[in-house]
Each structure stands twice: as C-alpha cells, then as structure tokens.
Amino acid sequence: MAYFVYILYAADFDKFYIGQTADVDERLLRHNSGREKATHPYRPWVLKWFTEKPSRAEAMQLEKKLKNLTKQRIELFIQKYS
Numbered sequence: 001m002a003y004f005v006y007i008l009y010a011a012d013f014d015k016f017y018i019g020q021t022a023d024v025d026e027r028l029l030r031h032n033s034g035r036e037k038a039t040h041p042y043r044p045w046v047l048k049w050f051t052e053k054p055s056r057a058e059a060m061q062l063e064k065k066l067k068n069l070t071k072q073r074i075e076l077f078i079q080k081y082s
Contacts, residue, residue, distance in 0.1 A: 003059035005066065006050035007078060010042040016074050017045065018066045020059040024050050049078045 004024045008017040008031060017039050021027040028047055034040045053059040069077065 001056075002052050002054060003056045004050050004052050005059050005062045007048045007066070007074065008039070008045040009048045010039075010045055012044075013042045014071075015042050016048075016071060017042070018063055018074075020053075020056070020063045022056075049082055051081070 001022060003020055003022055005020045006018070006024055006027065008019075008028070009015070010017070017031070019027065024047065028045065030036050031039045031045045032043055034043065039045060051062075053062060066074070066077070
C-alpha cells in the first residue's frame with residue numbers, strides 16, 4: 001500500500017504542517033473540518049506539496065526529516081520539488 005507525505009499551509013497564521021497518510025484528500029478534509037486536534041486552531045489549510053512513498057516506513061522517515069526543517073527551508077523545499 002502506498003503512503004503519502006504532505007505539506008499543508010495556513011496563510012492566516014503563516015504556518016506549515018507536515019504529515020503522512022494513505023489518503024491525502026481525506027486527510028486534508030479532516031484537517032479543515034477540525035477533526036485533528038493539532039491543526040484545529042489554524043484552519044483553513046491548503047495542500048502545498050505531497051509525494052508518494054511505497055511504504056509507511058519510508059513515508060514516516062521523510063516526514064521526520066521534513067519536520068526538522070525551518071520555515072525558510074520548507075519554503076525552499078516546496079519551490080524546488082513542486
């Protein structure tokens with residue numbers, strides 16, 4: 001089963017959120033409907049970038065690396081790989 005790593009952006013708060021999931025569309029709906037405690041206060045979220053990985057382990061590995069980036073580095077990453 002394929003998994004996705006994604007980056008969301010909340011323009012009103014100038015905030016990024018990085019996660020991984022098996023269904024990007026459903027996950028975005030969960031974030032924007034307020035069903036995710038960590039992202040609830042920062043709605044609305046916009047999907048800025050995502051990529052597919054062949055396993056959850058690989059998706060989690062990339063997610064961890066991306067979460068260690070600064071906001072500037074995340075912006076550069078999105079520009080480079082979009």
